[in-house]
Each structure stands twice: as C-alpha cells, then as structure tokens.
Amino acid sequence: MPTTTASEILAKWLADALDKAGKSQSELARDIDLSSQKINRMVQGAREISGVELIKISDALNIPIPSLSGNATPEQASPAPLSTSETQPQRGATGNFSEEAYDKAFTAALEIEKREFGGNMPLQDFINAVTIGLKRQKN
Structure with a gap:
C-alpha cells in the first residue's frame, strides 16, 4: 500500500470536514479570512496548509486536526468527531x-x-x- 503524504491527508480531511459541516469553500474562506481560491487549492492538495491556517480551519469547522502520520491512509486521517463538550x-x-x-x-x-x-x-x-x-x- 503506498504511503499517504501529509498534503494528501490534509486535503482529504479538509474536503471531508467541509462536507460534514455543510459549508462551502467560499463560506470557510470568509470565516478564516482567506481567498476561495486558496481554500480550493488546499482541497485539491495543490497548496500546503500552514499551521496557523490548520488551526483556524479546525476551529471554524469544529473538527479536530488529523494525525499526519506518514503511513496513515486518508480514512485513518479523519478522527472521530469530538463531543459537544470537547468542541465548545x-x-x-x-x-x-x-x-x-x-x-x-x-x-x-x-x-x-x-x-x-x-x-x-x-x-x-x-x-x-x-x-x-x-x-x-x-x-
């Protein structure tokens, strides 16, 4: 099985998080003060996500940051959602x-x-x- 890169893990995590939150890329972009194009490039895996951006995205979508283990599959990269008390x-x-x-x-x-x-x-x-x-x- 091929190794999944951190960029692939984060791109899948972001796409899945947007779907689960029911938010569009444009809505997220407004929430964290980035352009829609930058968010789209992140979702496509064509743009790295900085640490600060990752924290902002995690907070805006109310979802934990994934593990970035080099040998994780994208399915393993999406942690279980936090309970309401943990996320607020x-x-x-x-x-x-x-x-x-x-x-x-x-x-x-x-x-x-x-x-x-x-x-x-x-x-x-x-x-x-x-x-x-x-x-x-x-x-």
Whole structure:
C-alpha cells in the first residue's frame, strides 16, 4: 500500500470536514479570512496548509486536526468527531491556563513561524512552539 503524504491527508480531511459541516469553500474562506481560491487549492492538495491556517480551519469547522502520520491512509486521517463538550470550551480559564496564557504562547509561536519559517512552519513544530510557550508560563 503506498504511503499517504501529509498534503494528501490534509486535503482529504479538509474536503471531508467541509462536507460534514455543510459549508462551502467560499463560506470557510470568509470565516478564516482567506481567498476561495486558496481554500480550493488546499482541497485539491495543490497548496500546503500552514499551521496557523490548520488551526483556524479546525476551529471554524469544529473538527479536530488529523494525525499526519506518514503511513496513515486518508480514512485513518479523519478522527472521530469530538463531543459537544470537547468542541465548545468555556470562556475564561481553559484547563490549567488562562486565555491570556494561550494568546501569549500562540503569538510567540506566530512570531517564530514568521521569522524563522517565512510563515510556513510545519504543523508539529508550531504545536511544539505553543506547548513550550505554555510550559514556560506555567513555571
């Protein structure tokens, strides 16, 4: 069985997520402030999805980010939907961190993405940067 690339996994995930959410590519584009053409290219697998875009899409469509394991099939890449309580966090403190802590960590990760990766930081690196930022605030 051929290996599925991260781009293929994300393209399938995005197409499936749009279908499940009942949203058009244009609606998603408006929701996350991108052009419809960029969303279409993502769905076709012709455009990489940045870490920030992936997080925005996940939030806008209320669906978890898929596993990007290099040997996953597209069917394995679509995780089970989250329950309502998991997908609608309460305002204020979330887990052990305040919204301000998340905002600081996310902003720092965005700065690193822009400075060191030209706005195209790999998703796992972006997640690691946010995690490190949260851990530093906790200590």
